[in-house]
Amino acid sequence: MTELVATTTGLFPLPDWAKSELADLKGHQKDDLVSGDEPPAVVEQYDRARAEVVDRQQAAGLDRIVEGQLRWDDVLAHPLAVAENVETQGIVRYYDNNNFYREPVVTGDLSPTGDLAADLEAAEVPGDQLQAVVPGPYTLADLATDDHYGEGFLDAITEFLVGEVEQFPDHATLLVLEPSLVEEPPEDGEDERASEAIDRVVGASDAESVVYPFYGALSEKTHAHLLDADVDAVGYDFVSDHEDNLYNINEYGTTDSVALGFVDGQNTSVEQPDLLRQRVEWVDENTPAATFDRAFVLPNTETFYLPTERFEAKLDALGALTRTEEVTQ
Template sequence: MTNVVAATPGLFPLPDWAKVELSDLKGHQKGDLIDGDEGPKIESVYERARTEVIERQQEAGLDRIVEGQLRWDDMLAHPLTVHENVETHGIVRYYDNNNFYREPVVTGELTASGDMAADLEQASDIEGQQGVIPGPYSLSTLATDTYYGDEFLTAVADFLAGELEGFPEIETLFVLEPSLVEEPPNSEDGEDRAASEAIDTVAQAIDTDVVVHTYFGALSEKMHAHLLDADIDAVGYDFVTDHEDSLYNINEYGTKDDIALGVVDGQNTNVEDAATIRERIEWVQDNTPAADFETVYATTNTGLFYLPTNRFETKLDALAEAAALAEEVTA
């Protein structure tokens, strides 16, 4: 029997009230240029907002609960932009959309900071907690390095592995790797193999189920094959942006025993109903005849910070309902 799990890749939008309060306190909205300082009043806003989004996920009935990454003004670049040995320069477009982040420029050793672990500790008593981190390859492509040279990707992987050592016990870890699709490694130079090895370093640093979630399209055939060499539990596929090539990769090269299906659009305000989402899950299962998945993570294809709060919440409800319906079908 397949276990269908409702989850998200995190990166939630700030609640509307929190946007107003934070704008007054430090003059920014998520993705704007900020100074990075967080006093007690700002910390209090984030704590209240974190509690709200956790409770909202629980109300929706999600199986995996994230703390929301509400402090990640720079989105996936966040773990570097808050590091003491990283300078933040001008704003840069975040992939191919209208969101921006501050460019992190690495100027010294990337020692473990404990920043992400501290956020998870604030929610460590919830059931089904899921951690979210940027993947080493994506984090390296979003940054500029002036310190490590050719060893930068390895250094970023070691940095993330060090961060994971401080994590509380969690049920699942989502490692977000959109750059594997958006800025694919050069296979001729062996960059695809190096990216897989970096992911392997991160995955081995924590004793939990690790999902490497890719999105904004499908992986190249070679990158997909190399990714399967990493010691991870599941690959996440974007079935919203490119379902045909994602399906081809699975059927041609296989995949892990578990799988994450990006079947809800994390960027579009149109809300899929539960029946549609369930049909998408079943379509993948029906069209991968050689696969017998132990766990299917039903999720959005991308992080959700693109969405207004009301649409974000409605998508959570639909996703959880769809996973429950799909679970009944596979029982």
């Protein structure tokens, strides 16, 4: 039987109290305060909020705990937005939705910052529960603008992420988020380079690796190349596109373990545990040639879109999915 692992994609909504308190502390200086050098009062509020969302995940019974990425005002572009030799310029749309981030423009050589590792350390989650979240190299390069490297930009972004991951504390899972593989599919030749870049990033960690594209399904060729990377689990956003994701698995195979995006990260309707179990069973029944060692069940996108109350209800539904003593609803 497939082992189910309840987890999330990270990038949580700020708790309601933190939204107002941080807005008051930051005032009109937001661009200065997300540089990684926040004043002590801001750091204190983020620490408090991080502790709260960690406790909430543990109370929900999740199998893997993330630190929440509450500081990631620039969403998946955050690691570059706090790096040296990067200028954060105009506000640009975050994929095809009503969210925005500051465009990170790389103007010089990149060096790892340790910013992500510091947040993971601050979360104080045991290593056998901790899930580290990073943007994939292809996605981070896609969200950024290069004014320095030229053809070697993806390689530079990859080395930057490798350096970040190498500083991480002990963690059970490395979750690599790659929505740009779906939203801005790589061209011929570039898809192979993207797969090689992902391979290098996951290779920087000893943890179980999950690469999760979302906002739809991968093209057939991109999916095939991604399977060439030494990844433990590839993810599928079944909320956005169940037919093409199912086709990719049945036509081209997949990894021994998978990640299944079955909780809608952008919709306030709360899925019940029974429904999630049925969706997992549906995948098993409709992939006759595949036998999965482990299935990570998680939201199909980041969850910062959700109101706090609905977000927490979805955490509870995910946690109940893997608690055998839970009474089905």
